[in-house]
Amino acid sequence: MGKKQPDSCGLGPALEVISGKWKALLLWQIHKAPARFGELKRLVPDISEKMLIQQLREMEADGIVHREIFPEVPPRVEYSITEFGVELDNALIPLARWGKQHARRTDRQSPRQAREPASHSL
Template sequence: MAKGRTSYHCGIDAAVDVVGGKWKPHILWALNDGTRRFGELKRQVEGVSEKVLIQQLRELEADGIVHREVYGEVPPRVEYSLTELGKALNTALEPLGAWGSTFMSEIVANKQRTSVT
């Protein structure tokens, strides 16, 4: 959620506020199969820096999408999982992912055709 935002114009506005950002959809998909430790998420979400992953997880946690479980062990163990709200969000994102898979080659071709060299 964007810096304490308390109102939206429509449902798309609210949804985009929650999943906005380059890495949040990747994090959501990584957690779709179950609970993950931080290191597992870092490996699954290729290309994300540790700092950004931590920031994105904190935002998802603040929005009630991700649950963070800290175990009082040495060394410390932290696990992340989707809340019911997060599972519902992933269900809502599935058709968008299907659309992207269906039209991926067309999207790439259009971008290559219109890119400035």
């Protein structure tokens, strides 16, 4: 018989799905509208192409985004949010509000974010 796992508040599985610097931001962008790879690269310019590919693959494997290949020449690939992803994105909204409210206190806001107004409201 395996080890009994301690009771969890549920954060472990949630944080595992959105772990890393980019997933929550990518999820937010895809939630606003389905997007192609190039669009996501423009919307999140600081992410490397390699990291974007990796994050999208992990998000697809976790079932929070759907990757659709359109039979066109050249093929078009579009990423959209799944119902599971919408649930996760909605759960992240209070966390995002907290982050905006306390960004200066936690000193986690980048200098660019401090200068630019938020592109979306929560």
